[in-house]
Amino acid sequence: MAHHQPPNAPILISFPDSNELVDSLAKFIAKAQKDAIDKKGRFTIALSGGSLPKMLRGLIGNPQIKWAHWQVYYVDERVVPLDHPDSNHRSCKEHLFSKVPIPDENIHAIDPTLLNDLEELSDAYEKTLIHEFAQKDAARFPVFDLILLGMGPDGHTASLFPGHELLAEEDRWVAYVDDSPKPPPKRITFTYPVINHAARVAFVAAGKEKAETLTTILDHPEEGLPSSRVKPAFPGQLYWFVDDAAASKVAFPRTPFQL
Numbered sequence: 536m537a538h539h540q541p542p543n544a545p546i547l548i549s550f551p552d553s554n555e556l557v558d559s560l561a562k563f564i565a566k567a568q569k570d571a572i573d574k575k576g577r578f579t580i581a582l583s584g585g586s587l588p589k590m591l592r593g594l595i596g597n598p599q600i601k602w603a604h605w606q607v608y609y610v611d612e613r614v615v616p617l618d619h620p621d622s623n624h625r626s627c628k629e630h631l632f633s634k635v636p637i638p639d640e641n642i643h644a645i646d647p648t649l650l651n652d653l654e655e656l657s658d659a660y661e662k663t664l665i666h667e668f669a670q671k672d673a674a675r676f677p678v679f680d681l682i683l684l685g686m687g688p689d690g691h692t693a694s695l696f697p698g699h700e701l702l703a704e705e706d707r708w709v710a711y712v713d714d715s716p717k718p719p720p721k722r723i724t725f726t727y728p729v730i731n732h733a734a735r736v737a738f739v740a741a742g743k744e745k746a747e748t749l750t751t752i753l754d755h756p757e758e759g760l761p762s763s764r765v766k767p768a769f770p771g772q773l774y775w776f777v778d779d780a781a782a783s784k785v786a787f788p789r790t791p792f793q794l
């Protein structure tokens with residue numbers, strides 16, 4: 536029986552293995568970058584940590600990528616020094632930025648002098664976003680060209696965890712948690728209004744250990760797991776880039792990859 540999807544429904548693209556996923560993800564990012572640079576001369580992207588940075592290896596040595604035009608932010612960050620093994624910034628540097636010619640000033644990490652004050656730290660990061668976005672248009676929330684997300688085994692995304700009060704945050708752009716169930720406990724994170732205002736949002740998930748959670752998120756969004764609450768407002772579009780192992784239990788219809 537054909538599945539009828541509402542307009543603006545998530546687009547699920549599944550690849551036989553993670554190398555094909557990596558290659559197609561790089562093409563998708565290159566296209567988002569080109570569209571943004573053609574339109575306004577810069578590309579605003581927000582990255583997650585966890586398993587995502589390694590999946591960005593298709594960007595290394597890719598002649599289509601115009602690194603000087605990238606402005607990179609972090610969807611969430613663990614409140615640790617920037618060279619700490621738990622830091623999402625450190626992971627992105629290790630797996631990507633140390634291997635490509637991106638200017639340091641185009642990468643917007645948290646302020647490492649504010650690690651002892653979560654309120655100030657998240658305020659300061661929000662101001663970094665305001666500096667990028669609010670001066671150019673008076674939008675209530677920033678409109679990123681692309682936000683890349685991961686999905687944890689409990690269905691969390693960014694540092695938005697199941698049952699947490701931050702799931703209901705409607706005003707702040709950046710908020711903090713000091714009770715993350717996944718260590719480390721202190722983090723800052725984009726809120727849903729920021730994620731859901733992006734032009735494109737793409738989850739990246741690979742491996743059979745993600746299969747059970749992925750079917751809950753895509754086939755049973757009514758359960759309200761944090762990753763199911765990512766619903767970019769029109770004309771924003773949500774994509775899921777997954778491998779067949781992660782998609783093995785999902786009934787939600789697949790879409791062939793096309794740019």
Ligand SMILES: O=C1O[C@H](COP(=O)(O)O)[C@@H](O)[C@H](O)[C@H]1O
Pocket residue numbers: 582583584585586587610611612613623684685686687688691692693694717
């Ligand atoms: O703690 C975090 O977890 C999520 C998911 O990580 P993954 O390893 O399962 O992909 C990640 O997206 C987030 O940035 C990170 O802080």
